[in-house]
Each structure stands twice: as structure tokens, then as C-alpha cells.
Amino acid sequence: MSILSKLTLASAPLPSDPISLISGYKGMGLTATMVIIYLAIVLAIGYWATRRTKNSKDFFIAGKQIGPIALALAAFSATLSGWLFVGAPGLIYTLGTGAMWFTMSTAVAYTILWVVTGKRMRLLVEVKDVMTVADAVKARFENRFASGLAGIATLIGVVLYLATQLLAMGVILGYVFNISVTTGVIIGMVITLLYAIGGGMLAGIYTDVFQGTMMAITSIVIFAYALSIGGGMFNITEIISTSPALAEGGLGYKFVGPFGIIPPILAMSWFFLLALGIVGQPHLVHKFFMIKDIKKLRHGAFLTTVPAIISGLLSFGVGMVIKSKVMSGELAALAKADDAITVFLLTYTTPILTGLAFAGIASAIMSTADSFINIASAAAVRDLPNAFGKKLSEKSELQWGRISALVLGVVSVALAVGLSSEGIALLGAFGYGTFAAALAPAIGLGFNWKRATKEGAIASIASGLFIGIGLEIGKVLKMAWYTDGLGSLGIYNGVFALSVSAIVFIVVSLITKPVKLDKDIEAVMDV
Amino acid sequence: MDKNTKYIYFILISTVLLVFAQLTKNATLFAVSMSIVIFSWIFLGAAKNGKVPKALGLWWGVSFVIMVGSLLAMLDIVKVPENITNSHFLGFPLPTAILFFSFWMLVGLITTITFSVRFEKDILNKEWVEEFEAKTGAVLLVKNGNEKEEA
Numbered sequence: 001m002s003i004l005s006k007l008t009l010a011s012a013p014l015p016s017d018p019i020s021l022i023s024g025y026k027g028m029g030l031t032a033t034m035v036i037i038y039l040a041i042v043l044a045i046g047y048w049a050t051r052r053t054k055n056s057k058d059f060f061i062a063g064k065q066i067g068p069i070a071l072a073l074a075a076f077s078a079t080l081s082g083w084l085f086v087g088a089p090g091l092i093y094t095l096g097t098g099a100m101w102f103t104m105s106t107a108v109a110y111t112i113l114w115v116v117t118g119k120r121m122r123l124l125v126e127v128k129d130v131m132t133v134a135d136a137v138k139a140r141f142e143n144r145f146a147s148g149l150a151g152i153a154t155l156i157g158v159v160l161y162l163a164t165q166l167l168a169m170g171v172i173l174g175y176v177f178n179i180s181v182t183t184g185v186i187i188g189m190v191i192t193l194l195y196a197i198g199g200g201m202l203a204g205i206y207t208d209v210f211q212g213t214m215m216a217i218t219s220i221v222i223f224a225y226a227l228s229i230g231g232g233m234f235n236i237t238e239i240i241s242t243s244p245a246l247a248e249g250g251l252g253y254k255f256v257g258p259f260g261i262i263p264p265i266l267a268m269s270w271f272f273l274l275a276l277g278i279v280g281q282p283h284l285v286h287k288f289f290m291i292k293d294i295k296k297l298r299h300g301a302f303l304t305t306v307p308a309i310i311s312g313l314l315s316f317g318v319g320m321v322i323k324s325k326v327m328s329g330e331l332a333a334l335a336k337a338d339d340a341i342t343v344f345l346l347t348y349t350t351p352i353l354t355g356l357a358f359a360g361i362a363s364a365i366m367s368t369a370d371s372f373i374n375i376a377s378a379a380a381v382r383d384l385p386n387a388f389g390k391k392l393s394e395k396s397e398l399q400w401g402r403i404s405a406l407v408l409g410v411v412s413v414a415l416a417v418g419l420s421s422e423g424i425a426l427l428g429a430f431g432y433g434t435f436a437a438a439l440a441p442a443i444g445l446g447f448n449w450k451r452a453t454k455e456g457a458i459a460s461i462a463s464g465l466f467i468g469i470g471l472e473i474g475k476v477l478k479m480a481w482y483t484d485g486l487g488s489l490g491i492y493n494g495v496f497a498l499s500v501s502a503i504v505f506i507v508v509s510l511i512t513k514p515v516k517l518d519k520d521i522e523a524v525m526d527v
Numbered sequence: 528m529d530k531n532t533k534y535i536y537f538i539l540i541s542t543v544l545l546v547f548a549q550l551t552k553n554a555t556l557f558a559v560s561m562s563i564v565i566f567s568w569i570f571l572g573a574a575k576n577g578k579v580p581k582a583l584g585l586w587w588g589v590s591f592v593i594m595v596g597s598l599l600a601m602l603d604i605v606k607v608p609e610n611i612t613n614s615h616f617l618g619f620p621l622p623t624a625i626l627f628f629s630f631w632m633l634v635g636l637i638t639t640i641t642f643s644v645r646f647e648k649d650i651l652n653k654e655w656v657e658e659f660e661a662k663t664g665a666v667l668l669v670k671n672g673n674e675k676e677e678a
Contacts, residue, residue, distance in 0.1 A: 115569050117572075237615075258623050492549070502539075
């Protein structure tokens with residue numbers, strides 16, 4: 001144990017309750033000013049983009065005019081939601097290094113995304129009228145039902161997942177401006193809607209560039225600061241691993257080990273789902289429709305992976321340092337693990353750094369939220385009408401796209417403020433894993449394997465959607481069929497649903513009659 | 528038959544093994560089958576007529592070996608919790624350092640840099656794009672907005 005730790009044991013631990021920390025915090029004015037400046041910049045970008053949004057192509061796929069750096073930063077910031085900054089440090093504080101496996105997926109996730117879908121999606125927009133992932137499914141399998149299912153999966157997943165993002169936004173704004181969470185949710189949504197409705201994807205992409213830059217800068221600064229506060233990585237891990245409170249069963253050693261205190265299979269499952277499931281994320285796949293020059297795909301995977309790795313370090317640094325401070329007796333144990341980032345910022349950093357961090361957190365939340373709003377409105381005005389053989393004019397699509405974005409925003413706010421914590425936990429279940437299980441095989445395998453059939457796609461999307469959602473509902477509501485069945489075997493739902501969906505896609509495709517591909521689709525798959 | 532089907536069989540078999548590993552709680556089998564699934568998807572995405580260009584195959588093969596090797600090394604070391612902090616690298620306990628620097632950063636850099644470096648030869652060869660343009664009438668190779676680039 002370090003000298004510093006031994007000394008701090010002698011004095012009373014510092015408080016770790018965010019409410020009392022905020023009430024005694026002297027620099028909140030400066031912090032709030034920084035967050036206001038950030039929000040003003042976001043709105044200014046939104047205003048600029050709104051003036052340039054003339055039609056539905058501008059609104060839904062940014063006029064197909066996006067450059068490589070903008071694409072990479074937008075993909076990175078849209079992937080890493082508010083969870084990375086709020087939930088992940090808390091999870092590391094609770095579970096140790098094992099929680100990093102969520103973030104570690106960036107080792108291969110963007111390579112998979114770029115290799116499996118990148119050029120195919122970009123080539124597809126050259127030959128088909130494609131603006132959404134459901135459009136892509138329709139173009140590949142020439143089947144409205146498969147496309148409609150993809151649209152439904154997108155719409156349900158997005159609206160419900162958006163509510164969890166808004167709730168995180170409400171909590172952060174509540175801390176900064178000393179307002180209620182509900183007011184914070186409404187303010188966050190109004191600002192996001194202002195630029196998302198006006199400037200559509202064009203605003204989404206350029207705010208994402210700004211927000212992604214903010215996230216990367218914040219992460220590296222906070223990580224370095226956390227290491228310095230903790231006395232270096234060796235000191236941090238030494239305090240935790242030798243802590244008497246974690247002595248039983250070698251818990252302290254496990255905590256700083258690669259899998260933390262969770263079973264290795266669970267840690268690897270998180271990695272697998274986030275790495276492979278990226279191919280099924282509609283808010284990421286549709287970004288390939290937007291890139292101006294196909295040759296600029298070249299550096300995208302690298303340019304996205306590097307800031308994603310940097311951002312992953314923040315949650316690790318904060319979670320581990322707070323744990324070491326609690327184990328050394330310097331800080332009182334957290335009542336709620338999710339408070340780790342707030343307690344760290346308010347206790348150990350300066351008001352400017354706290355302002356930068358809160359702006360970074362808001363960036364992570366808003367950049368994911370605006371992408372979700374955009375694809376959900378596209379699902380409402382394109383995918384679902386298309387499933388019934390209807391098509392709106394370009395002008396109507398833009399108009400109804402804006403109206404539906406507003407409606408979706410209001411519905412998400414109502415869900416975020418109206419549901420209990422159990423309800424919110426349930427909403428989270430409809431997020432990443434559901435998209436992964438429902439859409440990854442149809443998109444990822446479907447565009448790289450000519451033998452794939454529409455029956456395989458329909459069976460895979462349907463099974464992924466229903467198994468994914470069903471298992472999560474069973475788990476969250478502790479239903480007997482789940483707890484006594486698959487749940488008792490210790491499976492990780494998302495991985496199980498994705499695996500079954502992929503197996504169903506392949507097997508059903510192999511046993512159904514192959515069809516001759518459209519010549520343009522064949523050309524896309526031949527490159 | 529689509530020549531990419533061989534990668535599909537790899538994906539099918541390794542995915543079935545992955546489910547089996549979950550149900551039997553076999554971490555080693557999970558680690559190996561997970562890595563095979565992931566790299567089979569990557570190879571499928573890069574394959575043209577069933578063939579993955581040699582340079583891509585080599586470097587992504589190296590990444591696969593690093594991934595599997597790192598996973599097996601970590602699983603082995605954590606069997607005895609006290610061994611985790613026996614040695615350190617840059618302040619991290621050794622198995623955690625393997626996770627950060629080998630499994631995460633090294634694999635991340637090799638796979639993405641390989642993609643960037645080999646892009647024009649093995650991912651989006653100019654001849655392939657010209658074939659695509661000839662088949663579909665699309666114009667992709669543009670210079671200064673609308674002037675077609677010389678082949």
C-alpha cells in the first residue's frame with residue numbers, strides 16, 4: 001500500500017454523494033458556462049446545416065457529400081453513446097477490468113464494419129434508390145416483407161433506445177444547471193431536435209464531427225488526469241489487488257486482471273456482440289450511403305478506431321481510480337456505481353475540466369441521439385410506406401421526415417420521464433443487441449454471399465428480433481421460463497440471439513431455392 | 528456455386544461451436560470459436576470470387592493468431608488469481624497488459640492499417656471499379672466533380 005494511501009486511511013473519507021458534492025461545489029458557474037458554449041456551438045452548426053438542407057437526400061443521407069474524416073468521426077461518436085462516459089466507469093468500479101470488454105470491441109469492430117459493409121453499401125447507392133438499411137434489404141432480397149421487418153426493427157429499437165440516452169442527458173444537465181431530471185430531458189431533447197429537424201443528417205454529421213472531437217479530447221485529458229490522481233497505474237492496481245476488503249477468493253487480484261470479477265465467457269460475449277453486431281447497427285451502416293468519393297473509404301476504419309480506443313481509456317481510468325480511492329479509505333464508497341464519473345470530476349478535477357467533461361458527455365449522448373432520430377424518421381416516412389407499396393414524393397419525404405422526427409422526439413421524452421427505473425432498464429434491452437441479432441446477418445452476410453435468399457433474410461430478421469427482445473424481457477422481468485430455462489445456463493442473450501439469427505440465415509438460405517440476382521446487385525457484390 | 532460459400536461454412540460451424548461453448552461454459556472453446564467467427568466474417572467481406580488477396584490474408588491471419596494467443600494466455604494466467612500481479616508491463620499487471628496492448632491496440636492497429644495500406648490493391652482495385660462502371664453505367668472514378676479519371 002502506498003504512503004499516500006496509508007496517510008489517507010487516518011482521516012475521514014471524502015464524501016461521494018453527488019448531490020452534496022454539487023451543493024458545496026464552488027466552480028459550477030464556470031462549468032455551466034462551458035456547457036452553454038458547447039450547446040451554442042451545436043445549435044450554430046445546426047442552423048448552418050438547416051440552410052443547406054433542400055431535399056430528402058440532404059435530410060436523410062447528407063446529400064451524399066460527406067468526406068472521410070467527417071464520416072469516421074461521425075461513425076465513432078454515434079457508436080459510443082452516453083453509456084461510455086456514465087455507465088462504463090460505474091461498471092468498471094463495480095466489476096473491474098472485465099467491463100472494458102465492451103470497449104475493447106473497437107479492436108476489430110470498425111474493420112468488420114468497413115470490410116463487410118463499407119464498399120457494398122456505397123456502391124449500392126450508385127445503382128439503387130437507397131437511403132436506409134431497410135431500403136438496402138429490399139434492394140438485395142427484392143422483398144417488401146423483409147424490408148418492412150427491417151424497418152420495424154429499426155423504428156422500435158431506435159425510439160426505445162433513444163429514451164435511455166435522453167434520461168442520461170437529463171441527469172447530466174440536472175447536475176450542471178441544478179434542475180430536475182425531467183427538465184434536463186426536455187431541454188436536451190429540444191436542442192437535439194432543433195438541429196436534427198432542421199438540418200437532418202447534414203446537421204447530424206457535422207455536429208458529430210464537433211462532438212466526436214470533444215469526446216476524444218475529453219477522454220485523453222481525463223485519462224491522463226485520472227492516472228496522475230491515482231499515482232500511476234502500478235499504484236492504482238496495487239492498492240486494489242491488496243485491499244483487505246477484496247481479499248476473499250482473490251477478488252482484488254481478479255478485479256485488476258483482464259476479466260475483472262466476471263466469468264471470462266461473459267466478458268468475451270460482450271466483446272463479440274459489440275464487435276460483430278456493429279454490422280447490424282442502422283445508424284452506422286447508413287453512413288456509408290453518404291460518403292462523397294468511394295476511394296475515401298480507405299482510411300475510415302483506422303480514423304474511427306484510433307479515437308474510439310482513446311475514448312475507451314476514460315472509463316477505465318475513472319472507474320479504477322475511484323475504486324482505488326475507496327479501497328484506500330480516502331473516499332467513501334459510492335451509493336450508486338453510475339456516480340463514479342460525477343464524483344471523480346467534482347472531487348478531483350478543476351471546474352474547467354469538469355465543464356469539458358460534461359460537454360463531452362453531452363456530446364456522446366447527443367451525437368447518438370441525432371443519428372437515432374434521423375434513421376427513425378427515415379423508417380417512418382420511407383421504410384414502412386415502402387413495405388405497403390407506397391412511396392412519398394421527395395418534397396413530402398422531407399416534410400414528413402421533419403414532422404416524424406418531432407413526433408419521435410416527443411414520444412421518447414414521454415418514455416424517458418414516464419417510465420419507472422425498471423421500465424428504463426427494459427428499454428435498454430431493445431438497443432444494440434436487438435439491432436445486431438435482427439439485422440447483422442441479413443446485411444453482413446446477405447451482401448457478401450450470392451446464395452443467400454429472401455426466405456433466409458426474413459427468417460433471420462424475425463428470429464433475431466423476437467429471440468433478442470423475448471430473452472431480454474424474460475430476463476428483466478425475471479420470468480420463470482427464462483430464469484429456469486436458458487437463463488439458468490448462464491448464456492448472454494445478445495450473443496445467443498445473434499448466433500441463432502446467423503445460423504438461421506445460413507441454413508434457411510441453403511435449403512431454399514436460389515434466385516437469379518438483379519444484375520446491378522450482382523455487380524455490387526462482384527467488386 | 529458462389530465461391531464465397533466456403534467462408535459461410537466456416538461461419539456456420541464456428542457459430543454452432545460458439546453456442547455450444549456458451550451452453551457448456553467452456554471458455555477456451557468460446558475464445559477460439561469467437562475468433563474464428565469474427566475473422567471468417569472479415570475474410571468473407573474481403574473475398575472476391577472466394578479468394579482473399581495474399582497480403583490481406585497474411586496480415587489478418589497474423590491478427591487472428593495474436594487474438595487467439597492473447598485470449599489463451601489471459602485465460603491461462605487468471606486460473607490462479609495471485610499470478611495476475613506477479614509481473615507488470617507499463618504499470619499494468621501482465622495479463623491486463625496483454626489485454627490492452629496486444630488484444631486491443633495491436634490487433635486494432637494491424638487490422639485497420641492493413642485495410643488502409645492494401646485498399647487500392649485488394650479492397651477497391653481500379654479495374655474492379657471500372658468493371659462495375661461498365662456493368663451498371665455508374666460513374667465512380669471522378670476528378671474535380673465530374674471529369675472521369677484516366678484508367
